[in-house]
Amino acid sequence: MKKFLFSVRLLIAGAMFSFCISVHAQTSTDNSALATTELMANSIMQRHPQAWAMREFKQLKEPEWGYPYSLVLYGFQKLYLKTGNEAYLAYAKTFVDQLIDADGKIKGYAITEFNIDSINPGKLLFLLHEKYQDKRYLTAMQTLRTQLQWQPRTTGGGFWHKNIYPWQMWLDGLYMGAPYYAQYAQQFNEPAKSFDDIAHQFLLIESKTRDAKTGLLYHAWDESHLQLWANKDTGLSPHFWSRSMGWYAMALVDTLDYFPAKHPKRKELIRLLNELAEALLTVQHPSHLWYQVTDQGDRYGNYLETSGSAMFAYAFAKGVNKKYLPQxxxxxATDIFNGIVQGHTEFDKQGQLHLKNTCGSAGLGNEPYRTGTFEYYVSEAIRTDDPHGLGPFILAGVEIAAFQ
Structure with a gap:
């Protein structure tokens, strides 16, 4: 343990040095992006030796299976693959091992809730199963695939977001389910119809939520039009939320990693990414970030939000690296990352790096009822070091570090 802490301190010291250089120079080279990313990751590990404690406001006493943790830890896995530093992999593995028992059962998970958010942590299992060949991981992966098999759907075949959100598709849900579905289908040689289904999820929700005038996507769609937040004619939620489009953009670039090169819908998914990217540029702030309510920066209470902005940085950077997006x-992407670092991070007295101005959570319906109004989105808690921002920040840094 002492050796581990010592190595972490060394990494932090070296990363901080590179980080300070990049900030003073107001530039970000490939190396400084990686150094900044490692500094953020190492700061997270110092603050929270147990990954399940990183959502400080919840004051948990034990681990929980949830997507905010996996969002960060997926970034840690990518950072491990980039750097070879086993500490990053171990941090994620410890979290998973605390939640999957000897029989491969996931603690606290109930398949009949049909919560598509619960699929997302399963992405951590692929690398762990490949590296350690532990059957527990495979059993858990199979359980999550079974959930997708029986996930309730709209009449057009779109996955419900959760059992408690009937007839509803949210942009968030594409990130929660589609990349896992695609990776599982590729790894276990599922037939082409699985990829047909995955593409259909993207195309369906885009066709329902896309605003013809701006090209932006509304947060959610209620097929039944029964929700109080739903437009009675269209079923759409009333506003564009940056993080929801960030979820969708990240889902596209991550799903494409596993989509067959010759699949007839692959080009359609790339088209969706390009069209959304272009639409987003029309409402980008001069600081290179985006507002919480994407297109209403001039309204009182709106603010530049770091999670959605980091998600766009990641999707754009990966889109370039994979040749989905223009050069x-x-x-x-680099300017977005720099804008976040320079305007929305800070050091504490211990030399740890913190990420500010992240929306803690936002959704629709449930209790207390979330109305989807402008006032609702800007009233949600704004947090420092929230996993919704930390995860995309790390993912973006890794992708930017890969620029040639």
């Missing part, structure tokens, strides 16, 4: 997005 101009390399500089755009």
């Amino acid at each position: 101009k997005y390399q500089q755009i």
Whole structure:
């Protein structure tokens, strides 16, 4: 343990040095992006030796299976693959091992809730199963695939977000389910109809939520039009929320990693990414970030929000690296990352790096009822070091560090 802490301190010291250089120079080279990313990761591990404690406001006493943790830890796995530092992999593995028992059962997970958010942590299992060949991981992966098999759907075949949200598709849900579905289908050689289904999820929700005038996507769609937040004619929620489009953009680039090269819908998914990216540029703030309520920056209470902005940085950077997006997005992604670092991070007295101005959570319906109004979105808690921002920040840094 002492050796581990010592190595972490060394990494932090070296990363901080590189980070300070990049900030003073007001530039971000490939190396400084990686150093900043490692500094953030190492700061997280110092603050929270147990990953399940990173959502400080919840004051948990034991681990829980949830997507905010996996969002960060998926970034840690990518950072491990980039750097070879086993500490990053171990941090994620410990979290998973605390939640999957000897029989491969997931603690606190109930398949009949049909909560698509619960699929997302399963992405951590692929690398762990490949590296350690532990059957527990495979059993858990199979359980999550079974959930997708029976997930309730709209009449057009779109996955409900949760059992408690009937007839509703949220942009968030594409990130929660589609990349896992695609990776599982590829790894276990599922037939083409699985990829047909995955593409259908993206195309369906885009067709329902896309605003013809701006090209932006509304947060959610209620097929039944029964929800109080739903437009009675269209079923749409009333506003554009940056993080929801961030979820969708990240889902596209991550799903494409596993989509067959010759699948007839692959080009359609790339088209969706390009169209959304172009629409987002029309409402980007001069600081290179986006507002919480995407298109209403001039309204009182709105603010520049770091999670959605980091998600766009990640999707744009990966889009360039994978040749889905034009080369101009390399500089755009770098500028977003720099804008976040320079305007929305800070050091504490211990030399740890913190990420500010992240929306803690936002959704629709449930109790207390979330109305989807402008006032609702800007009233949600704004947090420092929230996993919704930390995860995409790390993912974006890794992708930017890969620029050639």
